[in-house]
Amino acid sequence: MVSFELTDDHRLLEQSIREWAGREVAPRIHDLDRAHRFDPGIVPQMASLGLLGISVPAEYGGAGMDYIALGLACEELEYVDTSLRVILSVHTALNSLTLLAWGTEDQKQRYLVPQAQGTRLASYGLTEPSAGSDARGIQTVAIRRGDRYVLTGEKMWISLADVADQFLVFAWTDLEKKKQRDPTGISAFIVERAYKGFSSGTLTEKWGILAGNTGFFKMDDVEVPRENLVGREGEGFKIAMFALDQGRYTVAAGATGLIRACRDASVAYAGTRKAFGVEIGSHQLVKEMIAQMESDYEAARLLWLRAGWLKNLGRRNTKETGLAKWFATVASERAASDAVQVHGANGYSDEYPVGRFYRNCKGAVIYEGTREIHKIMQADYLLGYRTDRPARCTLPAWTRETP
Numbered sequence: 001m002v003s004f005e006l007t008d009d010h011r012l013l014e015q016s017i018r019e020w021a022g023r024e025v026a027p028r029i030h031d032l033d034r035a036h037r038f039d040p041g042i043v044p045q046m047a048s049l050g051l052l053g054i055s056v057p058a059e060y061g062g063a064g065m066d067y068i069a070l071g072l073a074c075e076e077l078e079y080v081d082t083s084l085r086v087i088l089s090v091h092t093a094l095n096s097l098t099l100l101a102w103g104t105e106d107q108k109q110r111y112l113v114p115q116a117q118g119t120r121l122a123s124y125g126l127t128e129p130s131a132g133s134d135a136r137g138i139q140t141v142a143i144r145r146g147d148r149y150v151l152t153g154e155k156m157w158i159s160l161a162d163v164a165d166q167f168l169v170f171a172w173t174d175l176e177k178k179k180q181r182d183p184t185g186i187s188a189f190i191v192e193r194a195y196k197g198f199s200s201g202t203l204t205e206k207w208g209i210l211a212g213n214t215g216f217f218k219m220d221d222v223e224v225p226r227e228n229l230v231g232r233e234g235e236g237f238k239i240a241m242f243a244l245d246q247g248r249y250t251v252a253a254g255a256t257g258l259i260r261a262c263r264d265a266s267v268a269y270a271g272t273r274k275a276f277g278v279e280i281g282s283h284q285l286v287k288e289m290i291a292q293m294e295s296d297y298e299a300a301r302l303l304w305l306r307a308g309w310l311k312n313l314g315r316r317n318t319k320e321t322g323l324a325k326w327f328a329t330v331a332s333e334r335a336a337s338d339a340v341q342v343h344g345a346n347g348y349s350d351e352y353p354v355g356r357f358y359r360n361c362k363g364a365v366i367y368e369g370t371r372e373i374h375k376i377m378q379a380d381y382l383l384g385y386r387t388d389r390p391a392r393c394t395l396p397a398w399t400r401e402t403p
């Protein structure tokens, strides 16, 4: 039986994030954004709300909530600012849920537990200066030397690059396969900032998600213990794609929150601003923009909810999650552009939040699979050029934990 009812736990979660973000972040976000400042003080607050390990089982230090709760949290966080949701995307979805599915028990104890408790911050390093959509084009290598791997390379456009404690990093372990671009030569590693030869920096010319940290890190002969290999040698590409199934889900839900923020700001403004003697909301063309935001919001929400429902059941959801991400991010760009339009010249100023929404939404149309990559994926499924083969490790289905 399909149910569209949220549980009491879901509603309580939504309410507590709404109250916290409204009280602690909303009054400051304009200034943080203008100052291009990531506030590290927000992270422990999110941890104390249980958000950093929201869908991680309690046995690994998490809140043990279902994957719908993760989506709801993302929607609420991005309603206030994209930078908040990005923390959940890279730390919880791309990194922690990957360790939950693919990590050894030792890795879960050493890395997943502190991440879920929020005492260590994590991120995900796939993109490089010369390879984004084309992940097989990465140049980072990991050479096996005794009981260690020596990693050399540079990762670029990495969220939380300058603040995270540890990263899930992808590198070639088979140099012959690298030459042939055979992705079974890529492996995944946990790399700590504290390792010798690791350095990072912040990208200062970015023009959106300004209250978030985005940067690069370099690995110069970084020695990584063999125990930090995630999965088996050669499984890195599969692990990277698995992680994106969870990351894209959070991006979809977050973009849905951004559409709602655009809608609410536009409705409020259209009810007060007057033109030609009437509220602008009574002009049909303004109504059209607001109606489009509402239909995009509802459709985007249903798509991510369906993906979350599949995750709860432990079913493969790469296609559904990709569709949700593609639809919600493209719709959020439309909503943000129209929200600025509804606000007229005032929308073109940082005095109103819609300009920030407009700058923030574009990133999500690029990261975790560009709009074009997602279009190609959907067509390829339909045309039979793409099918999902069963994976060795899967995201565990959600089971209610008895206290």
Ligand SMILES: Cc1cc2nc3c(=O)[nH]c(=O)nc-3n(C[C@H](O)[C@H](O)[C@H](O)COP(=O)(O)OP(=O)(O)OC[C@H]3O[C@@H](n4cnc5c(N)ncnc54)[C@H](O)[C@@H]3O)c2cc1C
Pocket: 090, 123, 124, 125, 126, 127, 130, 131, 132, 133, 134, 156, 157, 158, 159, 160, 209, 214, 363, 366, 367, 368, 369, 370, 371, 372, 373, 376
């Ligand atoms: C704010 C932000 C945060 C990010 N955070 C992270 C992170 O935490 N970790 C991480 O690993 N990465 C991160 N990224 C990087 C992101 O994932 C990449 O930017 C993305 O994968 C696209 O790669 P690219 O920028 O190299 O663009 P390219 O791959 O060079 O693409 C350029 C253009 O060509 C198009 N294109 C490419 N290939 C095709 C094709 N086959 N068919 C049609 N069109 C194509 C693309 O759609 C795009 O329009 C982040 C990016 C941003 C902007």
